[in-house]
Amino acid sequence: xxxxxxxxxxxxxxxxxxxxxxxxxxxxxxxxxxxxxxxxxxxxxxxxxxxxxxxxxxxxxxxxxxxxxxxxxxxxxxxxxxxxxxxxxxxxxxxxxxxxxxxxxxxxxxxxxxxxxxxxxxxxxxxxxxxxxxxxxxxxxxxxxxxxxxxxxxxxxxxxxxxxxxxxxxxxxxxxxxxxxxxxxxxxxxxxxxxxxxxxxxxxxxxxxxxxxxxxxxxxxxxxxxxxxxxxxxxxxxxxxxxxxxxxxxxxxxxxxxxxxxxxxxxxxxxxxxxxxxxxxxxxxxxxxxxxxxxxxxxxxxxxxxxxxxxxxxxxxxxxxxxxxxxxxxxxxxxxxxxxxxxxxxxxxxxxxxxx
Numbered sequence: 019x020x021x022x023x024x025x026x027x028x029x030x031x032x033x034x035x036x037x038x039x040x041x042x043x044x045x046x047x048x049x050x051x052x053x054x055x056x057x058x059x060x061x062x063x064x065x066x067x068x069x070x071x072x073x074x075x076x077x078x079x080x081x082x083x084x085x086x087x088x089x090x091x092x093x094x095x096x097x098x099x100x101x102x103x104x105x106x107x108x109x110x111x112x113x114x115x116x117x118x119x120x121x122x123x124x125x126x127x128x129x130x131x132x133x134x135x136x137x138x139x140x141x142x143x144x145x146x147x148x149x150x151x152x153x154x155x156x157x158x159x160x161x162x163x164x165x166x167x168x169x170x171x172x173x174x175x176x177x178x179x180x181x182x183x184x185x186x187x188x189x190x191x192x193x194x195x196x197x198x199x200x201x202x203x204x205x206x207x208x209x210x211x212x213x214x215x216x217x218x219x220x221x222x223x224x225x226x227x228x229x230x231x232x233x234x235x236x237x238x239x240x241x242x243x244x245x246x247x248x249x250x251x252x253x254x255x256x257x258x259x260x261x262x263x264x265x266x267x268x269x270x271x272x273x274x275x276x277x278x279x280x281x282x283x284x285x286x287x288x289x290x291x292x293x294x295x296x297x298x299x300x301x302x303x304x305x306x307x308x309x310x311x312x313x314x315x316x317x318x319x320x321x322x323x324x325x326x327x328x329x330x331x332x333x334x335x336x337x338x339x340x341x342x343x344x345x346x347x348x349x350x351x352x353x354x355x356x357x358x359x360x361x362x363x364x365x366x367x368x369x370x371x372x373x374x
Contacts, residue, residue, distance in 0.1 A: 101248060115275050
């Protein structure tokens, strides 16, 4: 009797005596684990790497991660819906090229920046219309616009570089708060992070994004306008990417068609490493913040160790692969442990019934 009982075990049921699963506690969730890993790495780097624990390092490290952190915010929301945007770095490059050409042509610097932002907005609208309303796959669309926008940047500025931007603005882009080493630009970036965090975690719109990523049919059934939501996410992505392109230009005092090249890889790696599921429906802004800072700290530590850029790209790629594989492995292990416990429990119950 015990053999027949265990042969037809339904492992989808819960173990007896257990309560409903309500998700991990905040201090054991994926985003909390990322914070722990970040803290451990920072302590290790401060102890073992010369010059890491200095205000100068803090300043350069934060300046390095600002473009990644900016673009990662709308990217987090997009991936939670089950979509992706691979064109973000090309939008940043196009905006940088437009800014350089406008300034070199005699336009006011503020007008030049406004036009560069507008170009990013148009790029986001273009992506959003094709994906949200035409219904094309986001992967195919943004691979195409990745090449399109980068090509347009080359058409706009060519092989030239514009470098004579106003010194007071370029100095402000890299300025620090007193002697702390913390860049002034961190303040508006934190405003952007808080905005997207509140939008995702504290509004009905954000809850709808999780529903879209978890089940598009269920989201449609409860009345979520999937097309409109995706459209505004891509518009936000284009605008924020243009902002990152402008910051990149002013920080390095150079507008080029290849600015921010390859940044999309770092952004996506940081978002996935921060706990956002590539399949959609899961993720948080605090986890992504930790993921961005971890990748930025790791890359900066490797640079201090005079590691080549090829190794940095390789490390980023490995982190991207690990961030995709790790959740699947963890889920498989949890399912296997649940199945084993359930089989043992039902076997014990069947044995007890047979004895009685």
